[in-house]
Amino acid sequence: MPELPEVEAARLALEEHCVGKRIVRCSAAEDTKVIDGVAPSRLEAALVGRTIAAARRKGKNLWLVLDSPPSPSFQFGMAGAIYIKGVELSKYKRSAVSPTEEWPSKYSKLFVELDDGLEFSFTDKRRFAKIRLFDNPEAVPPISELGPDALCEPMQLDDFVQSFGRKNAPIKSLLLDQSFMSGIGNWMADEVLYQARIHPMQTSSKISKEKCKALHRCIKEVIEKSVEVGADSNEFPENWIFHSREKKPGKAFVDGKKIDFVTVGGRTSAYVPELQILDGADAAAANRSKKGRDKAEENVGKTSKKGQKAAPKEGGKTAQKTSVDEEEEEDDKPAKQRAKGAKAPPKKAGNTRADDHKEGGDEDEGAKPAKRGRKRPAKGPSKKEGCSSDDEDSLGKEETVVAAKRPQRKKR
Known part of the structure; x- marks a missing residue:
């Protein structure tokens, strides 16, 4: 922006x-x-x-x-x-x-x-x-x-310190408040806080006078330098956090120190935990909050493990899919493909399988009722060597259908 x-x-x-x-x-x-x-x-x-x-x-x-x-x-x-x-x-x-x-x-x-x-x-x-x-x-x-312009109408140091002393908002939120001081946005706020070594969540009224002085100086220096180079970020000093603030967590570093990210006032804030440390009551509150989050995550982990062990199964298969991507992939398939994948109802013993004779045939043709015919005992042995009982049944059916047609035609 x-x-x-x-x-x-x-x-x-x-x-x-x-x-x-x-x-x-x-x-x-x-x-x-x-x-x-x-x-x-x-x-x-x-x-x-x-x-x-x-x-x-x-x-x-x-x-x-x-x-x-x-x-x-x-x-x-x-x-x-x-x-x-x-x-x-x-x-x-x-x-x-x-x-x-x-x-x-x-x-x-x-x-x-x-x-x-x-x-x-x-x-x-x-x-x-x-x-x-x-x-x-x-x-x-x-x-x-708008509040005073950060470049053209800079606050005097004493007014600056007193203004911070009356505000209980996090310092990052206050810097982004254009009615307090106009012109500073997200990247500039991160930069001046990094240069002044102030944590973005530090309560404004709890910042020491020394750090207020450092912040006042850093605002002036960062603005003047960025205006001097025509807002060309390629010309910003190499030790600015600006160059790494948009990298992914775990891959963002400045001067060899890790950059972390936290949301303050609805905006993502980049800071260096090693240098920007919360002070006083803010630090205690952050520790309590962190312990609460860790405990909640631990409880969620235990619950999910129990849920995995007790997951119900039906017919030897999982009752439902666990991946949203799989569900979306299934939804993306045409209706006919989804219908093919569904389990077909069992066929009656007297039905012939019309679509078994022509693999990949037309679906409408395959959906027609199977022709019925009178069964006649097949000539020769009823069982074949090396076949299971299921195979014997299927072979027997095919043989009886073929053998039954010829005698009927001869009689007529």
Whole structure:
């Protein structure tokens, strides 16, 4: 998800290449999920003929100030991005659009052409972004509800420490709260907590003053460095947890130390247990919780073992399948195939087996009633050497059917 550094990179590019130029053409997508609260045609009409006076940002929101209101605002969502034709911007992997794709991209939600021929586009592959039109974007939600910007309006150290002392939420949840401080998202929160050696589940009010100071410093350093390199993650320092936070558990390491994952406030958090240790009452509560989980898992394991031993069997076979995949595979088979696999009802002694004569024959033909005929004793011995009683019966049946036909025809 684009966070403060990615959105700031887009703002800087717009400021450098687009400010002072007039919009001569505009095209808004017919996507009411992204184009929010305004008809695409009205959005186009509001922009054409206007000159871009400034590009502003607060938190993860960006807007263009025109020579007269209204102004378009952009909330980047999960994968929103600004692209200027011929200008390389953020290399944020989830929002990257290949340069070989058509221009504007098929993911373009707002395309703008300027009076000097320069073109830019706001794209969104996942459609979680929002484009709105406001007379004064700063005076209305969502921008009016944001806390101080983490880059442009950093809290003073004393205010920062006091604010944490009044909050009982986990520190990771507080950093993600945009009304407390705007601009920090999931990856940045993980990074600053790792750099400050603070566990993501540590209660904010229980963090020591020394660690609060370290966190205040790390927020500043991480933001400044990521903005300095244009939000290009390839240029982030090698010792950042960022490079390994999306690897699978057990395969994620930073500086040779194992990265673990925990869910805080509904978000997956990467941290290093060896360095980020819970303090005080939080540690005791975590230990109690861990013991409770271990005991529950142990009880579940015992119950499952007992269940396996007592599993009922029917007719020498397990009563039901144990694999969901097997059930799905069975369901995927055509109805006729499933019917073939079912156990057929026993045949009466006097019936002939019509489908035994032609293997793989037509099912409809095989479903016809078997022909009945009078049994006549077969000539010769009734038993054959080396055959079981079942084989003898089946052979006998075949012989009696064949032998019975000829005498009947001769008599008639």
